[in-house]
Amino acid sequence: xxxxxxxxxxxxxxxxxxxxxxxxxxxxxxxxxxxxxxxxxxxxxxxxxxxxxxxxxxxxxxxxxxxxxxxxxxxxxxxxxxxxxxxxxxxxxxxxxxxxxxxxxxxxxxxxxxxxxxxxxxxxxxxxxxxxxxxxxxxxxxxxxxxxxxxxxxxxxxxxxxxxxxxxxxxxxxxxxxxxxxxxxxxxxxxxxxxxxxxxxxxxxxxxxxxxxxxxxxxxxxxxxxxxxxxxxxxxxxxxxxxxxxxxxxxxxxxxxxxxxxxxxxxxxxxxxxxxxxxxxxxxxxxxxxxxxxxxxxxxxxxxxxxxxxx
Amino acid sequence: xxxxxxxxxxxxxxxxxxxxxxxxxxxxxxxxxxxxxxxxxxxxxxxxxxxxxxxxxxxxxxxxxxxxxxxxxxxxxxxxxxxxxxxxxxxxxxxxxxxxxxxxxxxxxxxxxxxxxxxxxxxxxxxxxxxxxxxxxxxxxxxxxxxxxxxxxxxxxxxxxxxxxxxxxxxxxxxxxxxxxxxxxxxxxxxxxxxxxxxxxxxxxxxxxxxxxxxxxxxxxxxxxxxxxxxxxxxxxxxxxxxxxxxxxxxxxxxxxxxxxxxxxxxxxxxxxxxxxxxxxxxxxxxxxxxxxxxxxxxxxxxxxxxxxxx
Numbered sequence: 213x214x215x216x217x218x219x220x221x222x223x224x225x226x227x228x229x230x231x232x233x234x235x236x237x238x239x240x241x242x243x244x245x246x247x248x249x250x251x252x253x254x255x256x257x258x259x260x261x262x263x264x265x266x267x268x269x270x271x272x273x274x275x276x277x278x279x280x281x282x283x284x285x286x287x288x289x290x291x292x293x294x295x296x297x298x299x300x301x302x303x304x305x306x307x308x309x310x311x312x313x314x315x316x317x318x319x320x321x322x323x324x325x326x327x328x329x330x331x332x333x334x335x336x337x338x339x340x341x342x343x344x345x346x347x348x349x350x351x352x353x354x355x356x357x358x359x360x361x362x363x364x365x366x367x368x369x370x371x372x373x374x375x376x377x378x379x380x381x382x383x384x385x386x387x388x389x390x391x392x393x394x395x396x397x398x399x400x401x402x403x404x405x406x407x408x409x410x411x412x413x414x415x416x417x418x419x420x421x422x423x424x425x426x427x428x429x430x431x432x433x434x435x436x437x438x439x440x441x442x443x444x445x446x447x448x449x450x451x452x453x454x455x456x457x458x459x460x461x462x463x464x465x466x467x468x469x470x471x472x473x474x475x476x477x478x479x480x481x482x483x484x485x486x487x488x489x490x491x492x493x494x495x496x497x498x499x500x501x502x503x504x505x506x507x508x509x510x511x512x513x514x515x516x517x518x519x520x521x522x523x
Numbered sequence: 524x525x526x527x528x529x530x531x532x533x534x535x536x537x538x539x540x541x542x543x544x545x546x547x548x549x550x551x552x553x554x555x556x557x558x559x560x561x562x563x564x565x566x567x568x569x570x571x572x573x574x575x576x577x578x579x580x581x582x583x584x585x586x587x588x589x590x591x592x593x594x595x596x597x598x599x600x601x602x603x604x605x606x607x608x609x610x611x612x613x614x615x616x617x618x619x620x621x622x623x624x625x626x627x628x629x630x631x632x633x634x635x636x637x638x639x640x641x642x643x644x645x646x647x648x649x650x651x652x653x654x655x656x657x658x659x660x661x662x663x664x665x666x667x668x669x670x671x672x673x674x675x676x677x678x679x680x681x682x683x684x685x686x687x688x689x690x691x692x693x694x695x696x697x698x699x700x701x702x703x704x705x706x707x708x709x710x711x712x713x714x715x716x717x718x719x720x721x722x723x724x725x726x727x728x729x730x731x732x733x734x735x736x737x738x739x740x741x742x743x744x745x746x747x748x749x750x751x752x753x754x755x756x757x758x759x760x761x762x763x764x765x766x767x768x769x770x771x772x773x774x775x776x777x778x779x780x781x782x783x784x785x786x787x788x789x790x791x792x793x794x795x796x797x798x799x800x801x802x803x804x805x806x807x808x809x810x811x812x813x814x815x816x817x818x819x820x821x822x823x824x825x826x827x828x829x830x831x832x833x834x
Contacts, residue, residue, distance in 0.1 A: 215832055216748070235564055236672060239752065241599040241736050242568035242663070244670050247559055253546055254565075256645070257553040258611045258660055262652045265615070288552040300569045302658050304576070334567070337658075341573045347613050347648075347658040349569055352553070359555050361547060425552050437527070441550065521526055 218338050222301075225323055226333035233297055234334060243334035245298065248353050255352040255359065257288040263306075263344040271387060273394070274314045276403035277346075278322030280469075284428060285350030286329055287407035287471045291426035292361070293416030294354035296409075298334045299326065301348055304341035318346075321404075329409065360416050360475070365423035365442035369476035369498040372483060374411055374490050377431060378459030381467025398458060405471045411487055415475060420483055424475035430468040430519020436504045438474060448496035448515065450508045465506070468520030529649050533612075536634055537644035544608055545645060554645035556609065559664050566663040566670065568599040574617075574655040582698060584705070585625045587714035588657075589633030591780075595739060596661030597640055598718035598782045602737035603672070604727030605665035607720075609645045610637065612659055615652035629657075640720065671727050671786070676734035676753035680787035680809040683794060685722055685801050688742060689770030692778025709769060716782045722798055726786060731794055735786035741779040741830020747815045749785060759807035759826065761819045776817070779831030 236244035383402030386392035415421035439446045546555035694713030697703035726732035
């Protein structure tokens with residue numbers, strides 16, 4: 213298959229999800245997007261998924277990788293309280309991805325998620341490589357000046373998470389041990405994470421969150437980033453951390469790729485116990501003292517960042 | 524070096540080139556860009572550079588790769604007649620890139636070009652890998668409805684190129700043979716290509732070009748793409764193709780990475796012989812008969828695409 217032919221195929225697949233906002237899609241030097249509606253600002257994020265760093269060929273189904281690769285970007289946009297609009301995809305392709313339908317499966321589930329989220333592919337790049345890699349850039353929008361940032365938490369804020377944590381880490385463990393089927397809830401959480409597409413928008417519109425970010429690398433790593441960006445500290449109440457069914461405390465504190473939302477709200481703000489069936493749980497508070505700590509009935513101990521390291 | 528520390532370092536470097544249009548730069552889930560001025564549309568392009576596909580560690584200086592990686596995106600935006608505004612960078616980093624200042628040099632020359640083009644880095648992703656790869660996404664803008672596209676050529680149009688072709692291919696040959704110094708003009712053309720940042724904008728504003736694209740993969744490959752997009756053919760007058768000093772006809776016809784502009788204009792349009800010292804040369808014409816052909820005084824022969832294949 214030549215580069216131009218692969219691009220033709222992807223272009224045909226992308227055309228199915230064509231929608232508003234595009235003046236010119238795939239196939240020219242650049243895509244051309246119509247201006248955003250007045251009062252909106254643009255959000256943009258980029259993420260890569262690399263063979264042997266983020267996945268192994270033997271350990272992960274191709275479709276799951278295509279899904280997850282796009283899910284990460286959608287989650288980033290949603291965590292800012294925004295809506296995703298368009299995406300670009302770069303692919304580095306070893307020969308083995310073209311046999312046995314591997315790439316077809318990868319693209320099929322990526323486009324399945326793109327269709328669900330109603331975002332069309334508008335551009336990209338394909339090249340040979342001896343390692344598979346994909347890079348997704350997602351472009352979205354949010355009402356000007358209202359994006360949920362991670363540097364806005366203040367001492368005294370309550371810290372919340374959506375959903376339950378550690379499911380993806382548990383699912384990964386099961387996959388490695390081949391101890392569960394692909395239909396197991398934890399395995400599904402790992403291979404087909406559901407980005408919380410509407411929650412950030414709800415928190416932003418209702419003014420409930422002061423700071424927010426998505427949990428991609430694990431609570432201990434991501435909460436430390438939020439605390440650092442806000443020039444504050446966070447104390448997590450160990451007993452309060454909601455655990456995915458079967459997940460250990462270790463997995464809930466450090467496991468990556470749950471794609472739940474971490475946010476803080478003023479103690480005066482009423483945060484509901486759930487949103488559309490998704491639990492919203494208070495797990496701690498923002499404090500003046502820098503760093504991240506875990507608090508139990510008996511003691512307070514520093515919590516080192518032990519989540520996923522891309523690097 | 525940890526992921527967060529590397530991001531801190533890149534963030535510090537990016538902060539130097541901070542400029543208008545950014546609500547929120549590197550460090551959150553996404554970047555936030557202020558709306559474009561009324562009447563502008565957004566351009567967006569993404570390109571990757573991969574070890575052993577686009578370069579070899581032994582054959583290319585690190586700084587040249589950083590420069591070229593960004594130059595490709597800038598050239599795409601410029602070829603649409605647009606101006607680049609911001610960029611994002613994903614890096615896949617083997618351990619060797621962190622020793623001997625390799626990555627430092629890569630980033631240094633990339634930021635040197637970013638400073639020249641006045642575009643700040645607004646986001647990215649870093650991860651370990653066993654192969655080096657970089658993916659650059661460039662965001663730009665152009666007056667609504669005026670972008671120079673490759674699907675607008677019409678039979679009868681004259682086909683032009685800017686500058687002289689084959690220099691990058693010649694430079695690459697010299698680098699491989701170690702027969703020239705880094706200061707040789709052809710070698711410089713290969714390792715530090717100068718995207719034609721203002722030419723597309725000039726052609727667009729003055730209404731001189733009907734269709735345009737940049738020459739990244741070689742005339743025979745790229746002219747065929749322009750012809751195909753425009754549902755027409757192109758005949759190139761072999762003797763008219765301007766050759767870089769020392770380049771063979773083969774290199775001028777098929778050599779990639781010259782980053783000159785290929786454009787067509789109605790025969791009624793007066794196209795100047797040069798623009799700011801850069802020659803603009805008529806090399807052929809758009810014809811009804813599909814495909815690409817080379818014409819000499821004696822005969823007409825089909826010209827197969829033999830430019831660079833990424834894939």
